[in-house]
Amino acid sequence: MKNYKMVLQYEGTRYGGWQKQGNTDNTIQGRVEQVLGRMIGGPVTIHGSGRTDAGVHAEGQVANFIVDRSLKPEEITEYVNRYLPDDIRVLNTEEVPLQFHSRLNAKGKKYIYRIETGAKKDVFVRRLQYGLGRELDVEAMRQAAAFLCGTHDFKSFCGNKKMKKSTVRTIERISIYQDKTLVVLNIAGDGFLQQMIRIIAGTLIEVGLGTRSPDSLTDLLAVKDRQMAGYTAPAGGLCLAAVFYE
């Protein structure tokens, strides 16, 4: 038995997200499993560090899979890249201890959310941006973001209404930078709830547009009600940048 860890990059535009869904194979997981299964000559299950929603991208998704024979990591990378479509790429494969699990062992993640505030998106990176088309007060957004940093109950920012488990998470850092008309949010934390980054992005955008005050974020955390937070910003602006392990 061998355990392999894989780092993947994908443009999520035409996929139904990371996680395999029933019989459809229009997911990243489904596509990778299909190619890996062909290489190995039998079914294989890959475990992602977490689901990414339909349309969300990744620069550094991590997944692992256990197979009953020894393969050269470089040969896995080469084979899988050759047969995967051109919007999914394996960056690296390595052998890891059998007990490694990409989701259970993840210590943190970093996400990037890109917002174009100008009238039209840059044609070359349009699939990676949310085209807001309105100016944002980035300083107000930074003030609001500061209230979210630290350990809080993020129930107001959870897209799963039936969430039974703890909604307490730690956000280590939210940095927001502006390059001409592009506003980029960088968010790092120990883990994120369903659609949490997109709801944070939507809420911070409302602050940037002036329809919500930075101070109101304290109340928003306290109320623990998804209805009180901002809208869920579109999937296309979101990218899973990296997953961290010990």
Added chain:
Amino acid sequence: MKNYKMVLQYEGTRYGGWQKQGNTDNTIQGRVEQVLGRMIGGPVTIHGSGRTDAGVHAEGQVANFIVDRSLKPEEITEYVNRYLPDDIRVLNTEEVPLQFHSRLNAKGKKYIYRIETGAKKDVFVRRLQYGLGRELDVEAMRQAAAFLCGTHDFKSFCGNKKMKKSTVRTIERISIYQDKTLVVLNIAGDGFLQQMIRIIAGTLIEVGLGTRSPDSLTDLLAVKDRQMAGYTAPAGGLCLAAVFYE
């Protein structure tokens, strides 16, 4: 009568190049003229600084058009961007003297050619790169490129067999840089023949692969025979970066 100068960006992947061809409107020029004509309420012709081939991209194509009434440049930009597809964008529109012509007045151009030497292209910029998938000796390519700089007869690098006019051009600079597995050619000159950059790229790639010596470029220029040069590198790796005027 007013003359307007427009700077455009486009991802050429799904277009039949810049120049309008008969009845098809699947060209950049055709698309822009269609939208502009709707704004103005009558036919309009836009003059590009030069044709880009099918599949070639632009970060700074320049075009001008003359209309019989006065329009606010910002309103032209806004209107055209609103109705153009998301892979064509107007970066700027300004009024210029009536005698300005984007092609006839162009003093120089800069092109970028991107080559991925690794096994698979970066998923996010895959449409802007040529996926060579083989290592290149960049130092040898630089040596070869040096022979092309200056004023020469570039007949060996001209894709138009029936070219009647002068094939003498001046290349001001070819710089080649490498970032991990990506090799990028930057070529600036006073003007370029049909497919000239792509034939230069193909020839330099052959040097980089070791199938052609850097020194042989001198003979290649002297022989004035397209058959002796390298292959025409694919359109998708090429981008018109900028057009220069006095």
